[in-house]
Amino acid sequence: MAIAKDIYVQHQPEVKRYYYNPAVECISREELLALQWLKLKKLVEHVYHTNKFYRNLFTKNKITPEDIQSLEDYRHKVPIITKQDLLNDQNEYPPYGLRLGIPETKVVHTHMTSGTSGIGQEVYGLTRPDVEYLATWPRAWYAAGIRRGDVVVNPFPMNPVLAAPDSLISGFAKMGVNGFHLGMYPTHQKLDIMRRFKPHFMDISPVYLTRMTVICQEMGIDPKKDYCFKAILTMVGSFEVDWALEMQEFWGCKLHEGYGSTQAGSLMGYTCENGSVPNGQRGRIHLMEDIILFEVLDRETREPVKSGEEGEVVLTTLSRSGSPLLRFAMDDKVRYFSYKECDCGRPFDTIECGTIARYDDMIKIRGMNVWPQAVDSVIFGHKETSEYQGRVYVTEDGREEVLVQVEFKQGIGDQVKGDLINRMAVELKEKVGVSMTLEEAKEELPKFEFKAVRWTDERLKGRQKIAWRL
The missing domain is CATH 3.40.50.12780 (ANL, N-terminal domain)
Known part of the structure; x- marks a missing residue:
């Protein structure tokens, strides 16, 4: 260095x-672009000859390292891969998948994603270098x-x-x-x-x-x-x-x-x-x-x-x-x-x-794309609030509803809380385009040190209940 x-x-x-x-x-x-190209060229050549996951990907898409002669070639010819592609590879060739690309004896540390997306954890094996x-x-x-x-x-x-x-x-x-x-x-x-x-x-x-x-x-x-x-x-x-x-x-x-x-x-x-x-x-x-x-x-x-x-x-x-x-x-x-x-x-x-x-993280509610970050900006835009939890559910008559429970900081009076509940409901409607029911949390809400998980989507469960009654 x-x-x-x-x-x-x-x-x-x-x-x-x-x-x-x-x-x-x-x-x-x-100079940076030249460095990127030098590293990328070596990477493509290396994985093509040593990594079965990428060799199969290249073969499936009928490309070889010789077809990639620039950063633009790389972007246009090499397909994008997704989390699901990695999980499929890991499930078929556990625990690391073919994508590991090195002998397992060279793995000195393993990283896994947190799994908060709900569809599984990606696994990464790392060498000492x-x-x-x-x-x-x-x-x-x-x-x-x-x-x-x-x-x-x-x-x-x-x-x-x-x-x-x-x-x-x-x-x-x-x-x-x-x-x-x-x-x-x-x-x-x-x-x-x-x-x-x-x-x-x-x-x-x-x-x-x-x-x-x-x-x-x-x-x-x-x-x-x-x-x-x-x-x-x-x-x-x-x-x-x-x-x-x-x-x-x-x-x-x-x-x-x-x-x-x-x-x-x-x-x-x-x-x-x-x-x-x-x-x-x-x-x-x-x-x-x-x-x-x-x-x-x-x-x-x-x-x-x-x-x-x-x-x-x-x-x-x-x-x-x-x-x-x-x-x-x-x-x-x-x-x-x-x-x-x-x-x-x-x-x-x-x-x-x-x-x-x-x-x-985006939630589609009544046809509108609702981003939790937009709700955060409204709720935490008021200094009197300390935390909230959002719940999307289906009522017994089949309507989609949103309930947001808000926790206030200590010492906030009931009148102020009531006024803020009403004001935030209006602001949320204007910000995200969806009407939400707001109420004060009846008990202390969870606190987070790393990733905040504030939303639950219970609509599938609600729809199943309705289907069972039919």
């Missing part, structure tokens, strides 16, 4: 840029101002088969920070431990940062006085700009955002020194295009979207020998922006901060 550098931007002496790996973060776009190479977190930490010896907190649950916790451990060692893994402790105890050791940085989900903020207030903790945060990096969840600005004010530091996945094996995107909400606007997440080939495609046409448009992430792992992925449809909905849209000088294309969503 090249030596990290702190560089003042030419013509902008007040702006300081932090490059953990200037050998790739400071190259030109043309894969594990070491995929410790990509230091790029994000360094850009956020973190340095060797700083105290870094990981509050995520330590499930070692998920890529995030496992790669965090490798990243801590690679960066040389003093890492604290606190996922096994309750929130109050986490905050007490943090008060003792004065952390400089924390990786956390937006939903759990909100939870920590509430508990800090209940415990009388002032992060500006009791901690030493330089920055906080959020992942695994969308957020509103106003929320991010409030968090920055409360915690006394800049918010950053990362983008990662088990499919990539680690972090694959990070905000530069500008952070998540520079000048009160949504920032940009720089994609690590030297190790992942990203495409952001229109969901229907499968053509690349233009800068500023939304699309689905399709990725190719350029630097992994175990369980490689070629043109895998992530089901992640992002807003794409060209590398030119950020002034930091990095050659990597970007996606918008705070708006990453999942296509498989």
Whole structure:
């Protein structure tokens, strides 16, 4: 790895840029594309001759490595694969599928997806070089101002088969920070431990940062006085700009955002020194295009979207020998922006901060596409709310209904709660186009530390009950 550098931007002496790996973060776009093509060409040749899953895919589509002479050839000739393709392969050739591509004796670690989509867990076998190479977190930490010896907190649950916790451990060692893994402790105890050791940085989900903020207030903790945060990096969840600005004010530091996945094996995107909400606007997440080939495609046409448009992430792992992925449809909905849209000088294309969503999270209700993130923005747009749960069901007479139970923070009066319930019902109708019944939660709702699961769809069960009566 090249030596990290702190560089003042030419013509902008007040702006300081932090490059953990200037050998790739400071190259030109043309040099980056050349590097991508070199890696991709070797990858295609390698999997064609050593990986039965991709050899079968290429044979089925009547292509060979010689047919792919450019990045455009690759995009037009190699078919997109999906989660179901991987699950079918694993079911037929358990546990890793033919896609593993290496002897099982070379696997030193196994990652599995969380399975929250409900259709099964993808399995990825990694070699020792894969594990070491995929410790990509230091790029994000360094850009956020973190340095060797700083105290870094990981509050995520330590499930070692998920890529995030496992790669965090490798990243801590690679960066040389003093890492604290606190996922096994309750929130109050986490905050007490943090008060003792004065952390400089924390990786956390937006939903759990909100939870920590509430508990800090209940415990009388002032992060500006009791901690030493330089920055906080959020992942695994969308957020509103106003929320991010409030968090920055409360915690006394800049918010950053990362983008990662088990499919990539680690972090694959990070905000530069500008952070998540520079000048009160949504920032940009720089994609690590030297190790992942990203495409952001229109969901229907499968053509690349233009800068500023939304699309689905399709990725190719350029630097992994175990369980490689070629043109895998992530089901992640992002807003794409060209590398030119950020002034930091990095050659990597970007996606918008705070708006990453999942296509498989979308719920169709009464013919309307309802995104949970849109409901989040309404409910959590009011400071008095702390959590909610949504339920879609079918009534006995066959009507589709939506019930949203809202939990309020302590000390909110009944009159205020009633007014907010009515106001949020109107706002939700205007925002998503679907009428929803809102009520105050009768008991404490579940809290989340990693991925928030707030919606249940009971329509199939309801329709079956009606069918049984006929």
